[in-house]
Amino acid sequence: MSRYDPTDFEWSLIEPLLPNKPRGVPRVDDRRVLNGIFWVLRSGAPWRDVPDRYGPYTTCYNRFRRWTMAGIWDSLMDAVTRPSDDGITMIDGTSVRVHHLAATLRAEHQDRCFGRSRGGLTTKIHAVTDGNGLPIKIAITPGHAHDLTAANELLEDLPSGVMLLADKAYDADWLREKLRTKRSWANIPPKSNRKRPLVFSPWLYKKRNLIERFFSKLKCFRQIATRYDKLGMTFLAMTKLACVRLTLRHNESTA
Structure with a gap:
C-alpha cells in the first residue's frame, strides 16, 4: 500500500x-x-x-x-465538506503556474482558464474555507483575474450570521452590502483610499492565516502546485479531489 x-x-x-x-x-x-x-x-x-x-x-x-x-467529484466534495459551527468563513485566492505543455490549447478554446500575470501563465484558485481552514467551495479563473471575480459565486450560499475574513482585495461596497443582506459581517481591512472608517478587528483577522495554511497544504499535491492539465475542468476536478483528501485526513485525525 x-x-x-x-x-x-x-x-x-x-x-x-x-x-x-x-x-x-x-x-x-x-x-x-x-x-x-x-x-x-x-x-x-x-x-x-x-x-x-x-x-x-x-x-x-x-x-x-x-x-x-x-460531476461525481463535485458531488463527492459537496458530501464530504461541511462548514464548522464557529460562525467564521474565510475567502482568498492563490495563483498556480501553468506548465508549458498545458498551455498548448488554441486561444479561442472555451476551457483554457489561464492567463498571463507577473508569474507568467497562471491559473488562480479561489477558495472559501470554514473557521478550521477546511475547504467549503472552490473555483478557478485565469491568473490575471481579480480576487473578487469569483467572490459572488463562492459566497452565494453563505449562511446568515457568519463573519467573513478576507484581505484588502475583497474590500468592496457591493460585497459588504451582500453580507449585510445575509445578516453577516465582513471583517476586512479597509483600503487606504476609503474616506469613511469601517469596523475592523485586527485581533479576529489573525485567524485568517488558516486559509493560507490550507493553500500551502493544497500545493503539497504536485498536480495542483503546477498545472499540467490542459482543460480547466480537469484541473478543477483535481483540485476538488485534493480538497476531499485534506478534509478526510482532518476528520480521521480528529475522530
Whole structure:
C-alpha cells in the first residue's frame, strides 16, 4: 500500500458516495482505480507512469475523465465538506503556474482558464474555507483575474450570521452590502483610499492565516502546485479531489 493511498477510514467514507452500476459488465475495482487517481494527484506524474499495482493507466484515466464529466467529484466534495459551527468563513485566492505543455490549447478554446500575470501563465484558485481552514467551495479563473471575480459565486450560499475574513482585495461596497443582506459581517481591512472608517478587528483577522495554511497544504499535491492539465475542468476536478483528501485526513485525525 502506497502512502498516497486513502486509508481504510477514508475509503469507508468515499465508497458509499460513488455511483452504483447494478447492470452490465462488472466495473473494475473502484478502490484500486481511485488509488491510482490519488497517486497521480499527489505525485504529479503523467498518467502513463501510473504503477502496475493500480492496473492499466488507461482505466484510471478513463474513470477519472468519465466521472469528471458526470460531476461525481463535485458531488463527492459537496458530501464530504461541511462548514464548522464557529460562525467564521474565510475567502482568498492563490495563483498556480501553468506548465508549458498545458498551455498548448488554441486561444479561442472555451476551457483554457489561464492567463498571463507577473508569474507568467497562471491559473488562480479561489477558495472559501470554514473557521478550521477546511475547504467549503472552490473555483478557478485565469491568473490575471481579480480576487473578487469569483467572490459572488463562492459566497452565494453563505449562511446568515457568519463573519467573513478576507484581505484588502475583497474590500468592496457591493460585497459588504451582500453580507449585510445575509445578516453577516465582513471583517476586512479597509483600503487606504476609503474616506469613511469601517469596523475592523485586527485581533479576529489573525485567524485568517488558516486559509493560507490550507493553500500551502493544497500545493503539497504536485498536480495542483503546477498545472499540467490542459482543460480547466480537469484541473478543477483535481483540485476538488485534493480538497476531499485534506478534509478526510482532518476528520480521521480528529475522530
